[in-house]
Amino acid sequence: MYLKSMLNKVALYLVCAIIVLLLASAMDSSIAAENYSCSAEATRIPTADFEPKSLAFRDARQMRYVAGNIVIAGNGYFSATIRKQIAEGVAKTLNDYSGFADLSVSPVSGSPDRYGRERVNLFGEANQHWMQLDLVEAGLALVYPEDGAPKCLERLFEAERTARKNKAGVWQVPGLIMHSNDADWQKRAQSFQMVEGTLLSIGKTSSRYYLNFGDNWSEDFTVIVAKRNIKRFKMKYDDLKRLAGKKIRVRGWLIQDRGPLIELFHPGQIEIDIQ
Secondary structure, X not given: OHHHHHHHHHHHHHHHHHHHHHHHHHHHHHHHHHHHOOOOOOEEOOOOEEEOOOOEEEOOOOOEEEEXXXXXXXXXXXXXXXXXXXXXXXXXXXXHHHXXXXXXXXXXXXXXXXXXXXEEEEEEOOOOEEHHHHHHHOOOEEEOOOOOOHHHHHHHHHHHHHXXXXXXXXXXXXXXXXEOOOOOHHHHOOEEEEEEEXXXXXXXXXXXXXEEOOOOOOOOOEEEEEHHHHHHHHHHHOOHHHHXXXXXXXXXXXXXXXXXXXXXXXXXXXXXXOO
């Protein structure tokens, strides 16, 4: 009787272990399938040798790449402690990817960056890991929309919202998102920023559209969209003038042009439903 009872317990443990393994395998397969949908035209690469500060890397053939659709979350606004945490977290993530098998890259944009590097997504372990998603989810990188499948870009935004909710990485820093009337904006100039506020008006010239967040365009925060890029914005928003009066968030490189200014290249740089 005792032996039979022990055998039944062992059998139960084995069944439970098999179920756990099957569930884990199914989860891995599900993740791989989701990532596979974002890896169109993927190309296997043998290795990845990273430059952590720029999210650039080379493969064994010396082909040069850079991670697309994200930017490292770090600038002079953060304390030295936070910058160190971000640098260490990014370095650890990239080191993990250096050791992954089955690395592959898929193009994010049809054109290289200004340094001649191909902008790509990086996947590892048969698509079970997506580098951009991992970095954003950990609060180590922020979404910087370029190109690629819209549903994949939305996955990155969802990961960013999760990181913000969990106060992961840079999201532990109060005031990470700048307000459009921030008087200390010069401290953040020449860096990637997210800025939110009420869009007061929209004007245009022969070459660009102006999204004005204040009455004095020469001093207040302004966003510009070059007319050569306006078509892709109209595909999403129909008419930018419809955004006037709404509270929105924009993201991009903040520069000083008399007042603070960000230029938009991709409609994903504008968020309307913000909290």
